[in-house]
Amino acid sequence: MITIALPKGRIAKESLELFSKVFGEDFAFEDRKLILEQGEFRFLLVRSQDVLTYVHYQAADVGVVGLDVIEEYQLNDAIKLLNLHIGKCKVVIGSEMGKEIDYQKPQIKIATKMPTITYKHFSKKAIPIEIIKLYGSIELAPLVGLCDGIVDIVETGTTMQQNNLKIDEVIMESSAYLIANALSFYQKHKEILDLTRKIGAVIRR
Ligand code: PRP
Numbered sequence: 001m002i003t004i005a006l007p008k009g010r011i012a013k014e015s016l017e018l019f020s021k022v023f024g025e026d027f028a029f030e031d032r033k034l035i036l037e038q039g040e041f042r043f044l045l046v047r048s049q050d051v052l053t054y055v056h057y058q059a060a061d062v063g064v065v066g067l068d069v070i071e072e073y074q075l076n077d078a079i080k081l082l083n084l085h086i087g088k089c090k091v092v093i094g095s096e097m098g099k100e101i102d103y104q105k106p107q108i109k110i111a112t113k114m115p116t117i118t119y120k121h122f123s124k125k126a127i128p129i130e131i132i133k134l135y136g137s138i139e140l141a142p143l144v145g146l147c148d149g150i151v152d153i154v155e156t157g158t159t160m161q162q163n164n165l166k167i168d169e170v171i172m173e174s175s176a177y178l179i180a181n182a183l184s185f186y187q188k189h190k191e192i193l194d195l196t197r198k199i200g201a202v203i204r205r
Pocket of ligand 1: 135136137138139152153154155156158159160
């Protein structure tokens, strides 16, 4: 049995579609259920930020997680197996349309739910910033003067557009990866490699 942590939402759905393609049967969670056992697999539905935790403590053998989440929460011990080419998005710096962030100011305020990526990016450029940690609806912050700019995820770009924001810079491109707990990878080497190979054969690049 391989236990697989999936991040709730579109990536979980697209991951299960990959399993359906590989095994020729439907994989879908029942309404509100957080565990799905099917064949040799047990799937867990968790928050995307929690996938690394489940894999770290070996509550899951493998997981699906975005590169942006790995960067933000520092993947210390999991093994990156495969780029699934789903959940594609960008981490960007954004600000209000028609305005430029004034980097000459002694300290600019950046609102984000990704403080680690933000801190690393701006310190590399030696730009002093104050990070304002938010948990969602980041696009709202510059509109009401909470910050000068944001660091956030862009998928389709619709949320930024609808809120009159523009992309100033792309910090990183992201997509979802299949990862494994190192001990599980050792203990269930054959099964995990077999699964990786099978999924690798059906992903669309
Ligand atoms: C993410 C992100 C943007 C939005 C981007 O938010 O923070 O707000 O998706 O998608 P788009 O480019 O396709 O419009 P999420 O849906 O995770 O909600 P949150 O802001 O509550 O975290």
